[in-house]
Amino acid sequence: MYNLLMTAGEDDWNSPTWSISTGRYLEHTVQMLRNRFESLSQDAVQQLKQMPTLFAYEDFRDLPARVGRITEIQQLHHELRITLAVDPAVAPIPQSVLRTIYHDLDVNTRNLEHCRTHWAIKDIDLVDVLTRANLLNRAQLPPQPRPPKVFISYSWDSPEHRQWVASLAGTLRSNGIDATLDQWHVRGGEDLAGFMERSIREADRVLVICTEAYVERALGRQGGVGYEHTMVTGELMRNVGTSKFIPIVRQSGSTVVLPTELNTRLHFNLGPGTDYSSQLQALIRDLHNVQTPIPPLGPNPFY
Structure with a gap:
């Protein structure tokens, strides 16, 4: 499994934190995974932090996606605030390349998922998809340190x-x-x-x-x-x-x-x-x- 974080912000993945409305958490996520993670219990949060994460921009931005980890999750009034760490060893993925592997990443372009700010959880092996697309030359994505x-x-x-x-x-x-x-x-x-x-x-x-x-x-x-x-x-x-x-x-x-x-x-x-x-x-x-x-x-x- 992996986290897919999609944003319309122009420079969001160059910042150590990102906020999203709670209503957009688990959009474009199958019901089985929604049931598993919607409570954001301590165990669920720990699992989310252990998953690799794809930090992508909405299609119109035409900005490269990054790969890394979520290192912290805060539940605020009507939003979730995450702390993120981008893996410097994984090169940015140009939007033109990302479009070619949307299907393998389970990004539903028919429902315009690539044009919607949201946080989805996908039952897909992100490392395998990136390896087959020649975007990754490692067998795993190690945890990333939390920003101070x-x-x-x-x-x-x-x-x-x-x-x-x-x-x-x-x-x-x-x-x-x-x-x-x-x-x-x-x-x-x-x-x-x-x-x-x-x-x-x-x-x-x-x-x-x-x-x-x-x-x-x-x-x-x-x-x-x-x-x-x-x-x-x-x-x-x-x-x-x-x-x-x-x-x-x-x-x-x-x-x-x-x-x-x-x-x-x-x-x-x-x-x-x-x-x-x-x-x-x-x-x-x-x-x-x-x-x-x-x-x-x-x-x-x-x-």
């Missing part, structure tokens, strides 16, 4: 600052980091406290954008910043050695100020007048857990 999941905590200092934070989050996502931001992920009527708690709990790392205003509100436990920082403080007290919380400095003064609980932590300075590019690249490397190469230890020259 990051939550951004910040204060609404000004419209300009909110835009700066959104731009930073967009840059992280374009570099394979699943950044969660209230501007994108909070829906009307959603409980903000619950969103903050869930986002901090589920994130691998939390970026704390430390402007002067953020630090002042954190120290005074004011508003949403104060509430978020109380949660940060609690987790730091439970796990003193954690590296989950990363201070990101964006300040105009010459002296960096940080909340008390974070002032001994290594920070990245993305403020004006700093080497923004090198600091940003260092942050991205850190989030991907890519260590700076250490020169090999040479022999004692005096021995």
Whole structure:
């Protein structure tokens, strides 16, 4: 079996996450498989993550499909949010080539399945189909690592600052980091406290954008910043050695100020007048857990 994810979005498979209406989950899927997976139980989710996945675009896009895995599934109000990982060892499949194997992939062109955004499960051996079409030279598709999941905590200092934070989050996502931001992920009527708690709990790392205003509100436990920082403080007290919380400095003064609980932590300075590019690249490397190469230890020259 394999997952078929079809989208009309122009650049969806270059992003670490994708959302789809729950009503389009299991479209173009035979009833036996619908019965098996519609509950999205813990066991069903685990099976979906173990299946190879074909990430395809609707036919009118004429964009290449990718092969990989679903690494995480979140059930939201009226949609499913998946985290995906594309297999870099499998070359993109041009749309013109994909059209020639629709029948083998069980894509129903008579019902215009190739022109509909949906998530289907097919009782087809994807590896076998791709191998016979000379699109794959491996006997199996190995699991793919889950993209790092990051939550951004910040204060609404000004419209300009909110835009700066959104731009930073967009840059992280374009570099394979699943950044969660209230501007994108909070829906009307959603409980903000619950969103903050869930986002901090589920994130691998939390970026704390430390402007002067953020630090002042954190120290005074004011508003949403104060509430978020109380949660940060609690987790730091439970796990003193954690590296989950990363201070990101964006300040105009010459002296960096940080909340008390974070002032001994290594920070990245993305403020004006700093080497923004090198600091940003260092942050991205850190989030991907890519260590700076250490020169090999040479022999004692005096021995």
